Amino acid sequence: MAALQQRWIVEVEVMPKRGVNDPQGDAVLSGLRQLGFAEADRVRVGKLIRLDITAKNEDEARSTGQRMCERLLANPVIEEYELVVHANDQK
Amino acid sequence: MHVGVISFPGSNGDHDALHNLESDLGVQVRRVDYRETSLTGLDAVVLPGGFSYGDALRCGAIARFAPIMTHLQAAAQDGMPILGICNGFQILCEAHLLPGALLRNRTLRFHCFWTYIRVERQDSSWTSNLTEGEILRLPLAHGDGAFYVGDRQLAELEENGQVVARYCTAEGAVTEDANQNGSVANIAAICNEQRNVVGLMPHPERATNELVGGGDGLKLLRSLLLAVPA
Numbered sequence: 446m447a448a449l450q451q452r453w454i455v456e457v458e459v460m461p462k463r464g465v466n467d468p469q470g471d472a473v474l475s476g477l478r479q480l481g482f483a484e485a486d487r488v489r490v491g492k493l494i495r496l497d498i499t500a501k502n503e504d505e506a507r508s509t510g511q512r513m514c515e516r517l518l519a520n521p522v523i524e525e526y527e528l529v530v531h532a533n534d535q536k
Numbered sequence: 537m538h539v540g541v542i543s544f545p546g547s548n549g550d551h552d553a554l555h556n557l558e559s560d561l562g563v564q565v566r567r568v569d570y571r572e573t574s575l576t577g578l579d580a581v582v583l584p585g586g587f588s589y590g591d592a593l594r595c596g597a598i599a600r601f602a603p604i605m606t607h608l609q610a611a612a613q614d615g616m617p618i619l620g621i622c623n624g625f626q627i628l629c630e631a632h633l634l635p636g637a638l639l640r641n642r643t644l645r646f647h648c649f650w651t652y653i654r655v656e657r658q659d660s661s662w663t664s665n666l667t668e669g670e671i672l673r674l675p676l677a678h679g680d681g682a683f684y685v686g687d688r689q690l691a692e693l694e695e696n697g698q699v700v701a702r703y704c705t706a707e708g709a710v711t712e713d714a715n716q717n718g719s720v721a722n723i724a725a726i727c728n729e730q731r732n733v734v735g736l737m738p739h740p741e742r743a744t745n746e747l748v749g750g751g752d753g754l755k756l757l758r759s760l761l762l763a764v765p766a
Contacts, residue, residue, distance in 0.1 A: 464686070465684060466642060466682065466684070466718060468640055468641070468642045468643070468718075469640060517597065517601075518593070520594055520597070520630070520637055522637040522684070522686075523637045523639060523684055
């Protein structure tokens with residue numbers, strides 16, 4: 446029997462690579478300090494991309510997300526990324 | 537000579553480039569739509585400034601996949617002079633026709649003013665009419681203009697002579713203060729190894745006539761007349 450197509454949510458967290466300037470993160474850090482959050486040591490601002498994907502299983506959903514990252518979603522010169530995959534329970 | 541200017545959705549420097557290449561440089565121009573699939577008949581191509589696809593995801597990241605880009609890749613390999621200005625530079629980096637990437641200005645502000653750049657190389661297709669050490673005064677207009685490459689690749693670029701121009705003072709000193717957007721090594725322009733593809737953040741096409749405040753951009757663009765036999 447052919448495997449059923451299932452719906453998945455792939456969350457891609459894209460962050461500036463170590464060593465890459467993040468002036469936005471620096472600005473947020475100085476904002477937090479001004480609010481009195483002396484505990485804040487460092488801030489990096491990235492982005493979260495949430496994809497609804499149809500795939501046979503979790504591995505396939507992950508590898509599709511991976512290929513999307515390599516082709517478009519992240520630029521390896523300046524960014525690194527992580528993927529989180531979970532089942533999409535929404536009807 | 538025929539120069540093509542590629543219009544992407546969100547380009548805004550295309551009309552400046554078309555008008556000034558025609559009226560001030562005196563070449564024939566053609567607006568190339570991003571959906572076209574041929575660059576036949578063109579001797580050189582300009583990727584203009586602007587905000588292609590509203591800078592969605594990253595500047596130039598979506599434009600890179602426009603139908604015309606496959607043909608631009610081939611033309612680049614064949615040695616055609618290709619100039620990416622501002623957003624055009626960002627697109628060329630995203631398309632891997634040039635190394636590196638452009639990051640948010642370190643000031644987090646949109647920069648819109650005249651700047652000075654020092655020409656580092658005259659052996660690219662777009663700087664042959666200039667001399668090494670020459671200082672140009674050009675306008676710039678960008679929010680994401682901080683050129684970035686990692687240390688190892690920067691060393692490679694320097695060694696290969698791919699750094700074409702750097703931000704400098706009016707006197708030509710390459711200082712930290714002159715590097716307002718925070719580019720590595722004050723880099724304002726680079727070229728590929730073949731030296732026919734050049735990307736730069738300031739706008740030479742907006743400085744082709746004293747009527748608009750300066751003509752240094754025309755000096756740079758005149759290189760094309762040397763690079764391509766009439």
